[in-house]
Amino acid sequence: MIRYTLATLALLTVAIYSTGCQSSGHAEASVDTDRPRMADDGYTQAYVVRNDTSYMRSSTDTTSAGTLHSGDVVYLRSSAPSSGMVQAKTSDGRMVWVRAGDLSPR
Numbered sequence: 001m002i003r004y005t006l007a008t009l010a011l012l013t014v015a016i017y018s019t020g021c022q023s024s025g026h027a028e029a030s031v032d033t034d035r036p037r038m039a040d041d042g043y044t045q046a047y048v049v050r051n052d053t054s055y056m057r058s059s060t061d062t063t064s065a066g067t068l069h070s071g072d073v074v075y076l077r078s079s080a081p082s083s084g085m086v087q088a089k090t091s092d093g094r095m096v097w098v099r100a101g102d103l104s105p106r
Helices: 002-019 031-041
Strands: 045-049 053-055 066-068 073-076 085-090 095-099 103-105
Antiparallel strands (some): 045 073, 045 103, 053 066, 073 085
């Protein structure tokens, strides 16, 4: 009885550790591999989000539509201004508006 219980626990332990963390919640991208896919629409300037920051769906929205996490990559059409809101394209293709002060050039 104890032998079967230990075998079952060992099997469950291996199953749990083999699954690992499947989703980190970040919209990660590699600048070198994702840029060609996004270059055709003009969003070619890669920027990294410095701090977790909320984004909006349009420039006139006042409420957050979600959060970009520190380290996420977004693409702009040109260099980011020093302040204000700027339209950006996330690595998964969403168009969002973020605070320019939360972005750093990549």
